[in-house]
Amino acid sequence: QKEVEQNSGPLSVPEGAIASLNCTYSDRGSQSFFWYRQYSGKSPELIMSIYSNGDKEDGRFTAQLNKASQYVSLLIRDSQPSDSATYLCAVRAFSGGYNKLIFGAGTRLAVHP
Amino acid sequence: GAGVSQSPSNKVTEKGKDVELRCDPISGHTALYWYRQSLGQGLEFLIYFQGNSAPDKSGLPSDRFSAERTGGSVSTLTIQRTQQEDSAVYLCASSIGTAPNYGYTFGSGTRLTVV
Numbered sequence: 001q002k003e004v005e006q007n008s009g010p011l012s013v014p015e016g017a018i019a020s021l022n023c024t025y026s027d028r029g030s031q032s033f034f035w036y037r038q039y040s041g042k043s044p045e046l047i048m049s050i051y052s053n054g055d056k057e058d059g060r061f062t063a064q065l066n067k068a069s070q071y072v073s074l075l076i077r078d079s080q081p082s083d084s085a086t087y088l089c090a091v092r093a094f095s096g097g098y099n100k101l102i103f104g105a106g107t108r109l110a111v112h113p
Numbered sequence: 114g115a116g117v118s119q120s121p122s123n124k125v126t127e128k129g130k131d132v133e134l135r136c137d138p139i140s141g142h143t144a145l146y147w148y149r150q151s152l153g154q155g156l157e158f159l160i161y162f163q164g165n166s167a168p169d170k171s172g173l174p175s176d177r178f179s180a181e182r183t184g185g186s187v188s189t190l191t192i193q194r195t196q197q198e199d200s201a202v203y204l205c206a207s208s209i210g211t212a213p214n215y216g217y218t219f220g221s222g223t224r225l226t227v228v
Contacts, residue, residue, distance in 0.1 A: 032213040043204055043219040044156070051214060088155065092213055098161060098169035099211055100146060105155035 004091050006104035013111055019076040021107050023089030033072045036088040079111045117220035119205050125226045126195055134190040134223045138207030145188050149201040163211055195227045
């Protein structure tokens with residue numbers, strides 16, 4: 001079982017719609033979660049972080065966390081063609097005294113006009 | 114520097130040759146990470162340095178891979194006797210620390226092609 005799982009997509013949504021991206025993780029002890037956006041040929045950039053159960057909103061983005069279900073999601077409201085990218089879910093994992101981000105394979109989002 | 118700097122941006126090498134990839138983290142960032150990303154794949158963790166602590170090498174795929182970080186700043190990832198399966202984008206990231214709420218800032222990566 002992969003530590004961080006995402007649907008690879010593509011997820012296709014019309015402009016102006018809500019895009020919903022989902023991620024599940026296997027380490028029940030994980031405490032912090034991140035969403036990165038990666039445009040084709042570019043490096044990932046951090047767009048959201050969340051640590052507590054519930055919702056966290058930042059502009060058009062809302063991150064949702066449910067630790068009991070080991071589930072984290074990202075909602076993008078009023079989707080724009082410029083949101084078309086791969087979205088990577090990352091979970092901070094602790095092992096052997098070290099901690100690092102473990103990334104999912106990413107979900108490709110396509111917003112069409 | 115203002116961001117994480119990686120060099121070279123592209124490297125084409127012949128199978129069997131050694132390569133060195135360089136990463137210069139953001140000034141003041143104590144944690145430095147190397148990941149690699151194969152075409153269409155997610156990020157695979159390679160190695161992580163935190164201050165003067167022993168590095169976490171648990172992600173290095175074979176003993177052909179090694180990395181060092183001199184003076185707590187610049188890091189070099191070395192791949193010896195390169196193989197075609199080593200072809201990927203190698204990404205370096207740094208973080209101000211390792212507290213749970215710290216995310217990473219990535220460099221623009223080195224695209225390695227082994228022919």
